Amino acid sequence: MTTRRDFVRNIGLTAAGLSLLHPNNLLATPDPTTDRKIRLAIIGAGFRGQNHISLALRRTDTEIVAICDIDDRMLQRTANVFKKAGKPMPKVFTGDPHAYRKLLELKELDAIIIATPWEWHAPMILDALAAGIKYIGTEVVLGITLQDHWDVVHAAQQQKAHVMMLENVCYRRDVMAVLNMVRQNVFGEIVHLQGGYQHDLRGIKFNDGSNPPGPGAEFGDKAFSEARWRTEHSVHRNGDLYPTHGIGPVAMMIDINRGNRFVSLCSFSSKTRGLHEYILSKGGPSHPSARVNFALGDVVTTNIKCANGETILLQHDTNLPRPYSLGFRVQGTKGLWMDVNKSIYVEGASKNDEWDQAQIWYDKYDHPLWRRWSKDTENAGHGGMDFFVLHGFIEAAKRNAPTPMDVYDAAAWSAITPLSESSVSMGNERVDFPDFTSGQWMYRKNDFARGDDY
């Protein structure tokens, strides 16, 4: 039987000529030269930026030519990262929030990485595109409003440039093994998926000294941590504020933007208690933050419907005590994976009505990328997946080729935030997704993590 998905895929193949015109293939003939050195600049050298810097410093094909940050203490920490790697500190741009524009005037840049607070991503990407930068890696998320996402998509098309959101969870080892299993049809046709961001961020939102560890971090001290910016989003916004770690991996498994797309969503937000209780327990009722009314519900759940009939359940849960978990579940007509209890069930292969230890399957279906590069992932951050996301970005830039995840992925995944905010504010109404590919989702191919190269 030909499913709608096969049909769409087949059109994709027979329309290979057509697909040359599609917006994924904006750059000229790929350059097969892979020994190029990429001249990279980093905007935002905070905790995440320093992680990218230390990984880039390990690569022989990358030279960091400039960095920009507006916080002297972060620049000092960054200088130590260079020192530790035995490399000189590159040009530094600092002094005011728009100092990065001077960095963008540098002539010799091949690529930039943006690792600033969320609200800076879209403006910085747009300025970088206007400056002619062809490879732009941005930390999650892409933008704040729906308009931000459209603006970035249109500007990237206009400039024939690549914008890759550095969604590292797509490269998690178990996630990639499951992707491999999905592609080999182990779970049958995929029907339902789940994911989310379930991470107790109370200590980060109120800087309890655990991030960063050490001095200078009194409870509620906004200096020198994500508390400087992340907390404000919980004060003013109610929706799934951080969807991409949960959605990216499952979107790749069901070919979103490549024969499939998100059609609509509906979000529900619970009452908000966690942050207030935390402030009371740490700072007492007279603490200034005890008067703040937080908009963000403690648990936000979003249901997404896809063009090929799958449903996705996304969860955002950052205000309550809980162990970290992204809560993945991938379920098809023959079986399913659940990451919380690390279990897999495949009808016919597993004992009837009994879970298998997922590790047995992970080992068997270990992704070729992990098999090839696992040595390079040592101490790379987040269990090694941070290596791959930078690797994919740099290798694409060296080849003048499309990035493994592109601007359409970034836009579709990140747009969940403003769409879920709309749904919540309208009493959980259904909200339609825009089609950032303008119909090209029917023809595009899923090239993510094909083979063992990048």
Ligand SMILES: NC(=O)c1ccc[n+]([C@@H]2O[C@H](COP(=O)([O-])OP(=O)(O)OC[C@H]3O[C@@H](n4cnc5c(N)ncnc54)[C@H](O)[C@@H]3O)[C@@H](O)[C@H]2O)c1
């Ligand atoms: N993918 C992941 O696993 C992961 C992990 C942590 C953070 N992140 C993302 O990385 C980004 C940064 O987070 P972080 O934890 O590094 O936060 P952070 O607060 O440690 O760092 C942000 C840095 O940006 C700098 N900055 C702010 N405005 C600036 C401007 N106008 N010009 C130049 N620099 C500016 C700040 O001074 C700070 O050093 C966020 O988008 C966050 O969501 C991703």
